[in-house]
Amino acid sequence: MTQTAATVRRHVVVDTPIDRAFFLFTERFGDFKPPEHNLLGAPIAETVFEGRVGGHIVDRAVDGTECRWARVLVYEPPVRVVFSWDISAEWSIVTNPEMTSEVEVRFLAETPQRTRVELEHRYLERHGPAWEAVAEGVDGDEGWPFTWARYAALATRGG
């Protein structure tokens, strides 16, 4: 199955044991995720990665509001974690799970003191409608609401 166009793959090698690599990835997620991607209306006070299947990744803002933007689907410390990506390309929450993508992170011990972390963000095609929004919105703010209106018009068209 070819999936290159709809999959992002990244890896990094860190000089730390696999247990520690996994622990830091989940416990410190809020410290390393790019900060400008905030779905809340106020600065993020903390990000909690709930370490269990059925848990969430939750951003909590300084004003007390929170945003659950991922569901933990697989939790196998220290080797693997899979979570859903419930964020559209317009950076809003997606409530229909069939229209969310998925992130798998695998941890491999290269040596007792070195760990390879492989990340795969797949099923991007499920976010479908937002592709065009991204393409039009990349260079300016006006692209997104314009496209949103187009999709709304499409969906309500008579047939």
Added chain:
Amino acid sequence: MIAYEDASGWSALADGTRRAIVASLADGPRSVGELATGMPVSRPAVSQHLKVLKDAGLVSEHQEGTRHIYQLNPVALAALRDQLDTYWRRALTNYAEVVSSDAQGPGEGEDRAGQKEKRP
């Protein structure tokens, strides 16, 4: 005719058959006939759904001989992919910095409560 009864007013992908078509096209380009073979709907119905997806810019079409081949709009998908690729590149770079700054700590029993105040 296909009714567009999407109550949420959301998108071309609100329909289950259209989602199935997009999932199939994620594996590679397909003709209408190939798409219809795997679906519980008629070939004309698949054509109608493809028209909606095409109008939405999600799917593009080209002709090979007498066959019309459909594929996911590569520009649109690439834009989302690029955005997320950048996101994860930066996240993993930051992660490596977190790991190296944490370096020597065996750490299992550490109290990390004091680190929560870092963000503005």
